[in-house]
Amino acid sequence: MPRLHYLIRSAQPHLQIFPAQHSSNDPRNQYDGNNNANNTDGPRGRSRYSFGRNAALDTFLFTIQGLALFIVIREHVLDIKWISGASMSPYLNKGYNIDNIDSEMVLVDVTYATKLHLERGMVVVFPSLRGSSSRTEPSKLSVKRIIALPGDIVTTRPPKSGEGGQKTQIVPWNHVWVEGDATDPDLSFDSNTYGPISMGLIKGQVMCVLRPKWRTLKWWEWENENDPVESGGDYGKSQRIRVRKDAVTVYDPNIN
Structure with missing residues (x-):
């Protein structure tokens, strides 16, 4: 659970406590909680995109290599x-x-x-x-x-x-x-x-x-x-x- 920061403002005849308001430029707001999960421009978002792209490329290359090996075997070894x-x-x-x-x-x-x-x-x-x-x-x-x-x-x-x-x-x-x-x-x-x-x-x-x-x-x-x-x-x-x-x-x- 995110920590809440409070500002204490003096008022007569009693004290009132209000939640602190963070600026949109506050680094804590940019990388806090679930906000970062939907932020594809952040480091984690870029990492997930890169991993998915590399996995797809690896699968494609593996398929091509397997197909080439299959053709070579059929043409020159066993059929x-x-x-x-x-x-x-x-x-x-x-x-x-x-x-x-x-x-x-x-x-x-x-x-x-x-x-x-x-x-x-x-x-x-x-x-x-x-x-x-x-x-x-x-x-x-x-x-x-x-x-x-x-x-x-x-x-x-x-x-x-x-x-x-x-x-x-x-x-x-x-x-x-x-x-x-x-x-x-x-x-x-x-x-x-x-x-x-x-x-x-x-x-x-x-x-x-x-x-x-x-x-x-x-x-x-x-x-x-x-x-x-x-x-x-x-x-x-x-x-x-x-x-x-x-x-x-x-x-x-x-x-x-």
Whole structure:
């Protein structure tokens, strides 16, 4: 409670006591009690304004930094994709025609080192291609398995009845041959249609399934016939039979 100062004025026949009147210029009046709470021009008001402004700036900068970090991670480290369709079933989207599960969430390794060391059996992501023209659709992604590397000779998948015979093709330098795991040719639009794809198109390698059920993809077991799941069973075996590894030596055409 503010102190009251009194002036005593003599009056006959008795004394009267009056509250003291402070001038508006009196420092005690300027910084006393609740008057200072509403005074935004005072030191405390300026301090509160400065604190609020700094907090808002810190929040903004933190958000920008977090967003930048998120973008860097997605572009150069790890990314999350949804896989839909039946071209990789039953290895991916195993329940596509059974449980009506039409998509799975997967984690993709998009590091530069992975793109430099591609191997047979890897499940990779790349822009979808249009027909045999090899024109890409950047807005859409395809997920396929690498079954042949540069220098391998591939015999194309057996065609449906009445559609000509099988062909052989050498996988050129800096290219890979990709196919889906689906046994039905109609379910997979892959290198049997558009040929080998450039390694430069590959965005990353699928590491694991996150949803609906966690599962690590052991791509290195694709050639291990003792593992029926990772090797693709009988169809995976038929894919490997169609590939002659390191059949020819290929060179960089840009080097004379």
